[in-house]
Amino acid sequence: AQSVTQLGSHVSVSEGALVLLRCNYSSSVPPYLFWYVQYPNQGLQLLLKYTSAATLVKGINGFEAEFKKSETSFHLTKPSAHMSDAAEYFCAVSDGSGNQFYFGTGTSLTVIP
């Protein structure tokens, strides 16, 4: 069975500061991991995905995530926060079949000017 845990339901950072959103996964098979972003009143958009090709994955809008098997983690980072990064972020895991996706409870990112 697969599951993800997102540590911190709310994260606040100053504009220009490092963004770090945490995600730990549990999977009985090699996982495929995803980060999605949700802006207010919109659906979820894919930020990036890990599919075993490389442990450091670069996504859109300057975000990246590193897969660490020993820590069962897939944390999302961005070197310098921008006001437009304020949104809800979801980590998700799939067994790789493309059939089932399991989502974390989300982290709301606030960027302080």
Place this chain on the structure above:
Amino acid sequence: DAGITQSPRHKVTETGTPVTLRCHQTENHRYMYWYRQDPGHGLRLIHYSYGVKDTDKGEVSDGYSVSRSKTEDFLLTLESATSSQTSVYFCAISAGLQNTEAFFGQGTRLTVV
């Protein structure tokens, strides 16, 4: 953007009335999903479909039914709406292939009064 259209986008209904939400896709993807999003719970799977007339339950299926008579359409029905079903409902699609992600619609905000 993936071609996913949800209708209606907003609906207010009375307790005990039936409600049907529609998801239409133009991507010819095999898998379609209905999720509900509630604060503190993230996204929870209600039902999903893996082909025409092939559906299965998710983790929060009680009180909901689905139908898929065509590849492009996936309907979610609340037979007798309750206040606990007030939520934002998202449709998602996936090709069901290895390493593929899910694509989301814009959501339907349902209020049961």
